[in-house]
Amino acid sequence: MKRLSLLAVALLVAACGRGPDFGSGFPTAENVRLEAPESSAQPLSAATAQALQGDLSRFYVLTRGVTVTVNLGVGLVLGLVKTITGFRPTSIDGDTAVWGPHTGELDPITWKLSVTEIEPGKYSYKLEGKPRSEGDSAYVTVLSGEHTPSVDANGDPMKHFGSGQFLLDWDARATLPLPGHEVGKAAVSYSRLEPGANVTIDVDFTKIRNEAGQLVDASYRFLRMPGQGGEFQFSVDKDQVNSSPVLEHLTIKSRWNSSGAGRSDVRVTGGDASNPATANECWDSNFASQYLAASWTSDPAYNYGNEATGCAFPTAEYSNL
Numbered sequence: 001m002k003r004l005s006l007l008a009v010a011l012l013v014a015a016c017g018r019g020p021d022f023g024s025g026f027p028t029a030e031n032v033r034l035e036a037p038e039s040s041a042q043p044l045s046a047a048t049a050q051a052l053q054g055d056l057s058r059f060y061v062l063t064r065g066v067t068v069t070v071n072l073g074v075g076l077v078l079g080l081v082k083t084i085t086g087f088r089p090t091s092i093d094g095d096t097a098v099w100g101p102h103t104g105e106l107d108p109i110t111w112k113l114s115v116t117e118i119e120p121g122k123y124s125y126k127l128e129g130k131p132r133s134e135g136d137s138a139y140v141t142v143l144s145g146e147h148t149p150s151v152d153a154n155g156d157p158m159k160h161f162g163s164g165q166f167l168l169d170w171d172a173r174a175t176l177p178l179p180g181h182e183v184g185k186a187a188v189s190y191s192r193l194e195p196g197a198n199v200t201i202d203v204d205f206t207k208i209r210n211e212a213g214q215l216v217d218a219s220y221r222f223l224r225m226p227g228q229g230g231e232f233q234f235s236v237d238k239d240q241v242n243s244s245p246v247l248e249h250l251t252i253k254s255r256w257n258s259s260g261a262g263r264s265d266v267r268v269t270g271g272d273a274s275n276p277a278t279a280n281e282c283w284d285s286n287f288a289s290q291y292l293a294a295s296w297t298s299d300p301a302y303n304y305g306n307e308a309t310g311c312a313f314p315t316a317e318y319s320n321l
Contacts, residue, residue, distance in 0.1 A: 022097040023085055024149040024157035025115040025123030027164055029075035031147075032190045032201050034067035034222045036060075036232065037260035037287075053290065053304045057283035059264035063254040066234055070203055070220060074188060077143055077168055081127065084113055103132045108177035112139065122148045125166075129176050140172040150193050158194070165189040171207075184208035184215070199224040210238060216247065219321045229257040235321035241272035248273050251319040259285040261312040267319070278318070282311035 089097040100112040110132045115125045124146045130138040145166025149157040170182040184207040192199045203220040210216050216237040224230035232254045237247040248271035256262030266279040282291040282305070291305030308314060 022089065022092075022115045022117075022123075024159075024162075025117065025147055026081055026085065026125045026145070027078060027147050027162065027166070027190065028082055028160050029071070029078045030160035031162060031164075031192050032074055032078065032188055033071055034201060034220070034232065035199075035224055035230070036064040036067045036254075037229075037256050037262065053292070054288050057264075057281055057287050057289040059252065059254065059266065059279075059281045060262065060283045060287045060289075063232055063252070063264060066220070067222075067232065074168070074186065074203070081113065081125070081143070085115065089115075108132055118146070121151070122146065129173070131177055140175055141169065142173045142176075143168050145188075161192055161194055163191040163193060182208070196226055198226070199230075210236075212239065212245075214245075214247070221319075221321065227258055229255065229262070231255040233319040233321055235319060239271070240268045240277075246271040251321050253317055253319040255313050255317065257312050259312075260287065261285045263311055263313040265316045265318050278316075280307075280316050282307070282313070284310075284312075 084099050087099070089099050090102070091098050095118075096114060096116040098112060098114050101110050102112075103110040108131060109129045112128045113125070114128075115123055118124050125144065126141050127143040128139040128141050130136070130140065143166060145164060147164035147166075148162050150161035150163075152158050166188050168186040168188070170180075170184055170186075173179060174183060184205060186208075187204045187206070188202070190199075190201045191197075192201075199222070201220075201222040203222075205218040207215045208218065218236040219234065221233040222230070223232075233252065235249065235251040238250050239246070240248040240250055248268050250266070250268050252264055252266045254262060254264040261282075261284050263280070263282045266281075268277040276295075278293075278295045279302070280291070280293045281289055283289050289305075290310035291307050292302055293307070294302035297303070
């Protein structure tokens, strides 16, 4: 998808007119940003003689790391669309604005972006590409979706707020010249209606390539409640037990309150896991691990603390993904 950045430059040349409403017809990266709690404190020392209690929580780090990865993958494409539509469309025909088609001097791909008002206040959009030497029948859709922007008291669209869904298709991109390494698809649905409202973002990856080169599915569910905290669930098929090609199903549910203190509950099933394995960890507002329990070992490095006193959420809640 990084090669799509050529489009941002190419379409600057093609601009010639603009309709005032089409700029609100698609989501921005802020619409679908996953926001885990973040610390401004100095990094916690890992040099302790007693296991890992008091160190930076490993499952907090994992939770935040996954949110960053998803934000980068999805935000890159939406940032590109935002850049393109910051300029005037090539043409406007009734309820549809089109940027392109255009081919950069050194780009083997011709690109086209369309935004259509399908009903008052609701838009559809698609980003298409084709080999530059082929006809219009060769276009494939790399990104498509629908977006309903939120409006303020004056009826004007609110930047970065709204709801909708879109599909990012790396398999389609792979049929075009100079493909990247990404495969599969990402289906995203989101709702971020106004500054004080709950934020929900669901992402489902289909047949993406894992570290071992296998094609797997992965799902993410994000909820943020302003002033109260949030929760993040994700699941993926991954080798967790040994180095056999058989994959286990890993799920994690992380919850945190407004101070940043939180809890992760992890479960591994299937594959070489003859019995479900679980891990539970709680961290304080400085993201220091206060409680950890692992079902597969009695090693004190993986079992310490008091669940009743060390957890902002005193009981386990496993993901159903």
